Amino acid sequence: MQPELKDYYEPWTYDYKTLIDAPLGDDFPVARPKSLITGKDTKITWSANWDDDLGGAPEMGHLDPIVEKVRRESEDKIKFAFEQTFMFYLPRICEHCLNPSCMASCPSGAIYKRVEDGIVLVDQDKCRGWRQCITGCPYKKIYFNHKTGKAEKCTFCYPRVEIGLPTVCSETCVGRLRYLGLFLYDADRVTDAAAVTDEKDLYESQMDVLLDPNDPAVAAAASAQGVPDDWIDAARRSPVYALAKIYKVALPLHPEYRTMPMVWYVPPLSPIVDLLSDQGHDAEDSGTLFGAIDALRIPVEYLAELFTAGDTDRVTAVLRRLAAMRAYMRGITLGQEADVDIPASVGMTPESMYEMYRLMAIAKYEERYVIPKAHVEQAHDLEEMGCSVDFEGGPGMYEDSPFGEASGRPTPVAVENFYALKDRQTSDTASSAVTMRNRVNLLNWDGNGAPAGLFPETRDVPRAAAASPADLGGPKATGGSQAAPDAPVVTP
């Protein structure tokens, strides 16, 4: 059953022109909302993030399938009574799954996973608008562009990732929740791992597919497969690998979908400390914290349905580790002797607990985003996509073409070379011939002939010229991985 526009919301704009053009009168002119679908006046009744915070909880909360299930199983444990309700934010983006169901359901084979970095993309040329991916993705993260008739999805900001920059969502995250890093994984074992019978085993089987980059055998196999050395090194420093596999505090979203999702979430420790101290407990004491986990405001059952296919033990283990980290670090911060029993009680060493604390609390940019650059023969051609001509009325805006709005060859966009630009901005010397490659200074042009670089080079370059590690055996690098530790929780 394909979704309709009302399942999303009707996009609109405002009639801003009235504000300027309205004749002088007694009343202030008003910019009316105009539907972008019909072009007529519209009434705004729904939009993205409409249900944020508690605004829509009484209307929408009971529609949450997890709430329904948990209520059924635990006899009305989740209530929406205002004083008992809870909020937490779950950033949902494309999971860049190891076993993507959008891809499996695409009749055209237009959705593909990049061998080099595991990013899942839609080939806009090959997409034929069947829309099967829209119903096929259980995370509902593929959208139908109703203007072009093609499917669109998160691109993991691949032009940025290729030159070593984090995705925009990661870099701009105010809470600095998002981490980016590599996993090496065994692509041959993905479908088997996704096919284990018991849903609760899916987490473990996914963990088994992810390989340990510190294992010399894995590193050697990766090298043999053509994974560059700096990528293997980056995999060793991967913060996401550390959170998911070493500290085991990051969990996949809905593993029971069998998609092997690669965005990893650290479940939230509810605002438990405030609660406990209100009740007169020593809130940072590990024993008190552990005991309180079962009585969290966000029920563990709810988190388990999100992250572990209902396995509450695993979620509890994660929350215990987070609580233990709090209690342990509190002791150190207060100048007390470090209580080695606390890490031991959750199966960690004091050193690894301190490292985990460092990674989650004070890791700097380079530690949170460990992104090796893509390797291609023409490294200098890896340019960040520019939007310089994509302004209204500019050459990047398209007129109606004869085959409908979406057709035709796209106008090439001028690209700014990220590093060349940075170099020019920060270097002491004038731009060299290399950095000014393919640029023409029109002020120096006498108007005769066409100097090299005045027009874009023809794009008839033979495709598929470069050798690539197409053999999918053995470990593969993937970049589609991210963790959002400590989804923020707000007490009402």
Added chain:
Amino acid sequence: MDLLLWGVLPYVMVTILIGGSIWRYRYDQFGWTTRSSQLYESRLLRIGSPIFHFGLLAVIAGHFFGLVIPMTWTLAVGMSQDFYHLNALLVGGVAGVGTLGGIVILIYRRRKTGPVFMATTRNDKVMYVVLAAAIVLGLWTTLASVFEGAHGHNYRETVAPWFRSLFILQPDIAAMAAAPFSFHIHTLVGMLLFTIWPFTRLVHAFTAPLHYLFRPYIVYRTRDQVPGAIRPIRRGWAAIGTEDRARDKK
């Protein structure tokens, strides 16, 4: 005139159909889609679309029987002329009326549903006119033969031999010229439809997920290796029906 209409035009049509499709495929794969309007409206679509498309498949099958299989073959297997015609009228009539009914629903929906109409291009409108005309005229030839009864025109002695002769590059122009006007006009509009085919949304008919049956669930692909492989920005989403949009069009 007959030479031009029945000897030259068919080949021009085929050339444009094939050449145009190849050209469109190479030039404009991005536009190779039906631009589904299901997102805007799906109630009428769910009724109209299957009626139209399945009706159309039956119509195509009927054309195949009528045009490609010679009359002598059906007579040879003991199918009398009357029996054939009765079949053709019943099955063909049902298929034709279904197709027409389907397209009427679809055109009504396209005109009356605001968002769908807004998303309709000039190209679509031209295509609908030609497509609907071809269906109406085809139905007319069928209905005409109902009223004419046994004295009706037997297209299997005129149109069909001409159609087959086209493929051996020796068009039987005289046979086609002998057919009545209703068949002439239906054939011409049909040829027009196939001529504009590659340049309209109708190209979606040439899309079949054959590869889907054989490919693995997980599709791996290497990054494009051509220099500057990062694709330029495609047209994304454009404002419609607003002042901004109107300004863009100027």
